[in-house]
Amino acid sequence: MCLAVPGRVMEIEERDGTRMAVVDFGGVVKDVCLEYLPDLAVGEYAIVHVGFALQRLDEESARRTLELFEELGLLQEEFGDPWEAAAGAPKEAETK
Amino acid sequence: MCLAVPGRVMEIEERDGTRMAVVDFGGVVKDVCLEYLPDLAVGEYAIVHVGFALQRLDEESARRTLELFEELGLLQEEFGDPWEAAAGAPKEAETK
Amino acid sequence: MPDTDTLAAPDFSNWSCPLPLRDHPRVVMGHGGGGALSAELVEHVFAPAFGGPVLAALGDSAAVTLGGVRLAFSTDSYVVRPLFFPGGSIGDLAVNGTVNDLAMSGATAAYLSCGFILEEGVETAQVARVAQALGAAARAAGVEVATGDTKVVEAGRGDGIYLNTAGIGLIPAGVDLRPQRAEPGDVVIVSGPIGLHGVAVMSVREGLEFGVDVQSDCAPLGGLVQAMLAVTPDLHVLRDPTRGGLGASLNEIAAAAGVGVVVRERSIPVPPEVANACAILGLDPLYVANEGKLVAFVPRQHADAVLEAMRAHPYGAGAAVIGECVTDHPGMVVARTALGGTRVVDLPVGEQLPRIC
Amino acid sequence: MPDTDTLAAPDFSNWSCPLPLRDHPRVVMGHGGGGALSAELVEHVFAPAFGGPVLAALGDSAAVTLGGVRLAFSTDSYVVRPLFFPGGSIGDLAVNGTVNDLAMSGATAAYLSCGFILEEGVETAQVARVAQALGAAARAAGVEVATGDTKVVEAGRGDGIYLNTAGIGLIPAGVDLRPQRAEPGDVVIVSGPIGLHGVAVMSVREGLEFGVDVQSDCAPLGGLVQAMLAVTPDLHVLRDPTRGGLGASLNEIAAAAGVGVVVRERSIPVPPEVANACAILGLDPLYVANEGKLVAFVPRQHADAVLEAMRAHPYGAGAAVIGECVTDHPGMVVARTALGGTRVVDLPVGEQLPRIC
């Protein structure tokens, strides 16, 4: 369960006493309830599930995670596999 | 108004406290309410309008009427037109 | 009778509907009744939108030429309620209705397409029964169902089963059957007793039920037509008087050819049960639907032989001459009544309704 | 990965549905979804009832011979809601859907029939708009509407407008396009980006509305097919992946020909908006409908030239090789994922539904 996708807040408005946003998901735009993230601002990203923004998406964290993945390979290419070294159990490195 | 047709009573029964008949109209059979002709019997004819029998059809009278129509021509053919004679105003008799 | 000479003559030059569709911002049942409203929809909406030379011919089926071969091509949708009725089902109608429209061009139906529009919730067993009836009817008519389609619509947006069939068949050389070809002097022949289908369906329609020993005449007419064409390929018009009945078919032909049609009411074969059901409901048998009958406009010199050929065929055993084509009152159909009077048989406006008066 | 060798091999010999229709005494929406339920209805209900040799071929359209001429013949009913959507309307679909089914037999559509089933109460102006869209689409596709029919059903027994079209067209000599002809080694080509029609319609469907700059790809493919056949008449299979999408079409071909199909997911052109709409709704673009695309199974030696010809045509500009036909896993479609894994692309059971997980 829990199909949730990251979207960017385009507009915010009050509707029926409820804080609602227009959220863009890469060209697909839907109305989303902001009641659980009342301080989310236009331009920010949130994780949206069944029409509700449930958590702010931390863009800095996302960037760092991707950097880590990039480095994984680099480390491996440049210095050999770190865990392999750590575990002391040599395995065949696979070529791309 | 008053599209009403002669039908023959086939069966009679009580339904929802109402006297109903199955009536045959020359091979077409419909349910008919008999409340207005409660003493109508199976085999008799009635004039039926929007599902109600409104008047007993007098078969003897029907026969006599048709006989009269038959005689009209015969009289005319045999003795000349009676009204013509009665009115004393001669008109050309038409041939068949 | 009223003195016609003393009446001021109204101006009939602009007697077409002055404000088309004025009264009908929305579709009413009559738009599907095969009468004047249906014709109006075609004339004012469909023909301007997508009509071409073939559609303009407005026959029961279109005659088209493809690869040097002349084909008849026709379609009908089937929405009859109930799905099964005395003498047939929507499956029989879907085959015979289209087969007959092809036959009215002189073609023997070769292939049918079949589209099912199913309402969510219809019993699959019911779908199977209809499919089986359709298959049996196709085999009886000698036509093959070549291609099909199924769509399902949400509950409440359909009515169990709707069908559409389209059909194609070869038109024999020398045959040119079109309503436009009716001409004064043509003899009008009907292939048998009228009104059976309409009365059979009405007898089991919800709220109208009556008992009657009548079966729908639903039947494929391709064989009968071939028997008629064997007498002469020069028949002028064939038409199957379905929705709107014989009255609508005669009016369409009279209008298309610009001829008058006179029928002798006493010669029109109306079974007593049909006459009596119509008497009760206040309907005119001339406007009641048939599904296994045709009306033919035949050159006078061939009329006897064609009638004989029809009567020799099981589906034409009750054939009868009912009238003829005249130069008078072009576009109009007139009936000589049994008493010797005349009346105009008009194109019905919409669907036939039970009258009380 | 799990060790496949150590698994006891199940017996696959009797994996067909053991109790056909057991769970479906009534028709459900999925019976019209173009997936397994639709196929089951054809197999267990329609084919036994009225199937003949032509229907059994189960192509997009039937190939029939009439008067010595080979014709393609096809029908579809159209029940899309709403009637107008970004990039098209039910009128456009009714033309292009049938024109394209004919094109998948290699035929250029010549004539269409058209049946309207109108719900009492639909605005006549709406009927006119649909008719006009249909007419414009017919002119664009170079096809003539030759014959038509109108039925009106009571309010609450329809949904505004349903359409059916059937079409006929000549099949050029030497062309034999059938799903059965797919063979190992064939290259699988799709004519452009997928999923546009389905996403465009979903974006305006009641209760699901979302904003997206996507237009239906609804288009007539006759010209593209002729351009492909100009390279070689020996194409094996063409199919327009409409209901059920590319996934259903590939499965149908694999099953009909008894071949395996492998597609490389990364090569399948999925526009970002389609991918993103699917991501939100939990749908797979492989199962989303197209109305202006085709998938071709082309002998390997002609694949380059056919691809080039496709890309030179406006409706094939985005054509791409997406996979090939193999001897392994006959009847099954397997996708190589972007990551290098594989997954089975099964025939969808019924209609696609938005997921939450």
Place this chain on the structure above:
Amino acid sequence: MKYLEEFQNPELARRLLDDIRATVTRPWALMEVCGGQTHTIIRHGIDQLLPEEVELIHGPGCPVCVTPLEVIDKALEIASRPDVVFCSFGDMLRVPGTDKDLFRVRSEGGDVRVVYSPLDALRIAEQNPDKQVVFFGIGFETTAPPNAMTVYQAKKRGIRNFSLLVSHVRVPPAIEAIMQSPDCRVQGFLAAGHVCSVMGTAEYPELAERFEVPIVVTGFEPLDILEGIRRTVRQLERGEHTVDNAYPRAVRDEGNPAAQAMLADVFETTDRAWRGIGTIPQSGWRLSSRYREFDAEHRFDVGDVNTCEPAACRAGEVLQGLLKPHECEAFGTVCTPRNPLGATMVSSEGACAAYYLYRRLGAPAAPATPLEASPVA
């Protein structure tokens, strides 16, 4: 059908016509009261067969034609309500109200159903307890008893979601109104046979006497109509003006007492407007106070309906025999059966519709090529 076909016999019709021809010596204007009779006359072309001295004026006895516009508009308003199932005889669906007809209400979503009998409407009410089922109770003395019985049954069986929109009318006051019109041309009446099957003949002698006009109770088949005409003409030629029963197989002098008793219980007489004619005192029936709760006008509070009859329509004069339809400016131009302005253009027995059909025909009585000349006839 027995007792129907025999009365359509062409040979006997010829004898009756011969007799009429032999009798008549000068022009007479007869009014057939009932629309059903008009229908027979047109359907069989009887008017064309009569000697030219006998002119038939189509009377007001067609409920489709005379139901007042206000009532039609009330019907349209009630039928448009979402909780209502509106039931009617088929004839009424095409009758134009101020803006539309019942067909159009259906197309706009109203639940309008055609029934064969008012009992069908009552059954619908039983089967749909969450709906208000309204029956359109129009018609003359023939149709009033079935409707009365239905309301009586509804009350007896406690079916409270049923009601009747009543616009029943009575023949005798209409005859009186027509005879009182200063331009009246009617010299004899064919009274409506089925009305008399219910009501008997007791109401007519006073009228015949007062207006010195023969009133002949007449049936509906061709021979019945001809016999009615024959007897009326005979009286006129003789200078008589009595009430005569030319339909004895279905009409007794006393009528149907059970039906009359029910009418007296369920209905009470009231002034009633006739479409195009105006209000005729005591010419209608409404539900009596005992059945007021079943009155749809009362239940749905549709008292204030503003109607607007097309100014061009002269159906009132037509209905009274004061004007021939084709003398109306609108006839055949803006008013046709397809788009009727007045109710008399709606049904084939309406005088305007009848003229519309016939006047288009060059020489109706004599087709250019007689059928008998056909080689195969």
Place this chain on the structure above:
Amino acid sequence: MKYLEEFQNPELARRLLDDIRATVTRPWALMEVCGGQTHTIIRHGIDQLLPEEVELIHGPGCPVCVTPLEVIDKALEIASRPDVVFCSFGDMLRVPGTDKDLFRVRSEGGDVRVVYSPLDALRIAEQNPDKQVVFFGIGFETTAPPNAMTVYQAKKRGIRNFSLLVSHVRVPPAIEAIMQSPDCRVQGFLAAGHVCSVMGTAEYPELAERFEVPIVVTGFEPLDILEGIRRTVRQLERGEHTVDNAYPRAVRDEGNPAAQAMLADVFETTDRAWRGIGTIPQSGWRLSSRYREFDAEHRFDVGDVNTCEPAACRAGEVLQGLLKPHECEAFGTVCTPRNPLGATMVSSEGACAAYYLYRRLGAPAAPATPLEASPVA
């Protein structure tokens, strides 16, 4: 879509796989808790790419799979009522109850609608005041807050014809139950990232500690899954068992406090049956007494539903990783996606459905003719 595509990058996936391969030295059985994760794994073929030492067991985090039969049957009963509009996420329509599914209820006349959001159901309730609108409130901690907000809004706005059929479940008690199973083979958990977006991570350290099992909060894109596996395997290889957050862009330790507060107001924890597994103490949420009037079970009094799970179905063991689907007798014969016996055969992320697809395939990982050999590829 930004933050989606980047986490599907095949090159980075290869690096993560290389890293996992480089790390693993012996067999490990990991359970991904969430059905969404199962979906990603199957959709992208991730399980085939992992070193054979890493076995993935599909967990119970698929509401379609674990919603108990009683609740499905109650849903079917409520949805069959003529006055009810029953709204649900699309997934649930094909889940088999004892006799049928919601699709079949629709085909029998029930008004069952698929909605994207529970707020859509609330809008339907507002627009149909004469109908009872029921939303099928299934799902884990991710879906519970939207449903809670919807009930809260219904109460606040006085929309009394709305109710919720609640069968919410919570992840931590399920992890506990799985670990307590005597045959349990699970050695590490990929915790459900979006559940933790709402709830944070506070509930997990105690479990990790008690069962000596690593719990890694994991996202849903391929790279997220691989990173979750990588971190779990790393812990296992190191003999560690801590809670780790591999999805930091969407999960904070504290979760979403506003959502948690709403959950605490609208719901209260309760014992809950999991389909095929049995009752797990305090593993579910029901409406709190403050919102009892919005409880569909209460409103429609569907307390006494007798259920009968097909005896042949061993989905419970499958869900706990105790049995491979193909080891079930019914698998592929009487139980197929077309005719599922158990819920795990319904959706593509159900373990049985996944096996059904894959086991039909001879050699899934290595197509006989690699695409790269195509002359035009």
